[in-house]
Amino acid sequence: MALLVVNRVYNNNTVLVDVDNSDQAIVQGKGVGFQKRHGDDISPTRVERIFYLNTKEAKHRFGTLLKDVPIDITMTSFSIIEMAKQTYHYPVMDYIYVTLTDHIAQTYKHIMAGKYQKSTAPDIRDKYPTEYEIADKAVEMINHDLNVRFPKDAAQAIALHFINAHGSENSEEKEKVEQADFGDNVNKIVKSVFKEYGITRNITNQNYFDRLMIHLQYLVARIQTHEQDKRILNQDIESDFRKLYPKSYKIASEICDKIQRRLDIILNDNELLYFLIHIQRIIQEK
Structure with a gap:
């Protein structure tokens, strides 16, 4: 039976533990952290859920x-x-x-x-x-x-x-998804452009990369409900960003162009700016 030693108590029901002095895990259970301190043992019988951080x-x-x-x-x-x-x-x-x-x-x-x-x-x-x-x-x-x-x-x-x-473990299956599947198509476009520029998700940029994924989901929702961000973008802002971050601007423009052509939609300048900001954050943390 694994030895669970308290590393940090988050609350009475959630604790970060060292498992057999090698791995770490988050354990949950009613009262599992009650009056526990760093270094205390936890009985596995008290654990209802365990998530390994290996x-x-x-x-x-x-x-x-x-x-x-x-x-x-x-x-x-x-x-x-x-x-x-x-x-x-x-x-x-x-x-x-x-x-x-x-x-x-x-x-x-x-x-x-x-x-x-x-x-x-x-x-x-x-x-x-x-x-x-x-x-x-x-x-x-x-x-x-x-x-x-x-x-x-x-x-x-x-x-x-x-x-x-x-x-999916079978990449060919993913290629067969219908063109009408906006979410899959948008993700494919972004990933293909990123691949061209050698942009990959890694431990340094993963937080910003994941934030881009969040933005993509809301973009897909707006596309499918025919909603647009109606805020008017100051043209000086776009011009400034274009000069400051030419590479990110080029990548963002290519993504927007491909999305518009592939899905037969129109994206406004706000979407271009959002992509640019996310991409710049990812690039600077590569």
């Missing part, structure tokens, strides 16, 4: 999230992702740990402040039944674990996160 990237990702998101929300998000992987055998890209957690945190904040607005994400349940089933279960888990009432329509945006972060 890679440098996993530790970095978890640490980054805790800077902005409460531990309970982070762990609920991780539980949802593990549920999708284990119960539905649903493969996901790593960035969903950031994007989904960020989404749940923001939605939770809006609900608690009485500012929640019904999701504008399109309902495509018929096309993605598994993702929506995962999302429905996710809402139940959120309401139970966080003692909050996420409305049923919140499942639509959660489903979109899983659709966009779906991973």
Whole structure:
């Protein structure tokens, strides 16, 4: 039986532990952290959930999230992702740990402040039944674990996160997805352009890379609901950014052009600027 030693107590129910003096993990259980201190042992029989942080990237990702998101929300998000992987055998890209957690945190904040607005994400349940089933279960888990009432329509945006972060061991299968699948096409365009310029996700830039993935999801939602960012961009701002960051501007312009041609839509200058800012952050952290 594994030896669990307290490294850090987050609250009475969540603890960071050293496992057999080699790996680290986050464990959860009712009262598992009560009156525990660094170096204390924890009985495995008290543990209800365990999430191993057995890679440098996993530790970095978890640490980054805790800077902005409460531990309970982070762990609920991780539980949802593990549920999708284990119960539905649903493969996901790593960035969903950031994007989904960020989404749940923001939605939770809006609900608690009485500012929640019904999701504008399109309902495509018929096309993605598994993702929506995962999302429905996710809402139940959120309401139970966080003692909050996420409305049923919140499942639509959660489903979109899983659709966009779906991973596959067979890359040829992903190429056969219908052209009408905006989310997959937008992601493919961005990844193909990044590949041309040698831009990859790594431990240094992963936080900014994942933030770009969040932006892409909201862009897809706006495309599918025919909404545009109506704010008027000051032309001087675009000109200044173009001069300051010529490479990022070139990459952002290429991405926007390809999205417009491939999906037969029009993106305004705001979207170009958003791409430029995200890309510049990624490049400077390469």
